[in-house]
Amino acid sequence: MYGIFLFISGQEIIVVLLIVLLLFGSKEIPRLARTFGKGMKEFRRATEDIKREFESSTSDMKEDMNEIRKSLTKETDEIKRNLTRDADEIRKNVSRETGEIRRNISKDAKEAMDNISDD
Known part of the structure; x- marks a missing residue:
């Protein structure tokens, strides 16, 4: 209720109503109230239209952002797989090469030991 009257106290509302009564008279108050009500209804309708338009615009942006996110996720997953x-291929090649080097070293060491023992 306080939000409707913008933090106006009860006494201030009574003073405003008395001023309206004095300025327009008791016969004009119902017409003024109807006009004020129609104005408030139009204001609410305009506010709802703006809110709806804003939400539809942001929902379009959200959809675009979700599409971008999906695309980026797909691309990063592809990069990770590659x-x-x-x-894995490098690891296999390195393992194969180190295995070959170990075999050659073992072979050379065995030949060196055989040569030493033959002498």
Whole structure:
């Protein structure tokens, strides 16, 4: 109720009503009240239209943002898969090469030991 009267106290409302009564008379007050009511109804309708328009605009933006988010998620997932695949391939190549190097070192060490024991 206080929001409707913009924090006007009860005494101030009574003073305003008395001034309206003195200025317009008792016969004009119902017409003024109807006019005021119609004005408030139009104001509410305009406010609702603005609110509805704002919500539809923001819902369109939300949909666009969701599409962008989905697209980015799809792209980052693809990049992750590619990087994981490449990293696995590199890991396999490194393992294969290090295994070959170990075998060669073992072979060379065995030959060196055989040469030392033959001498």
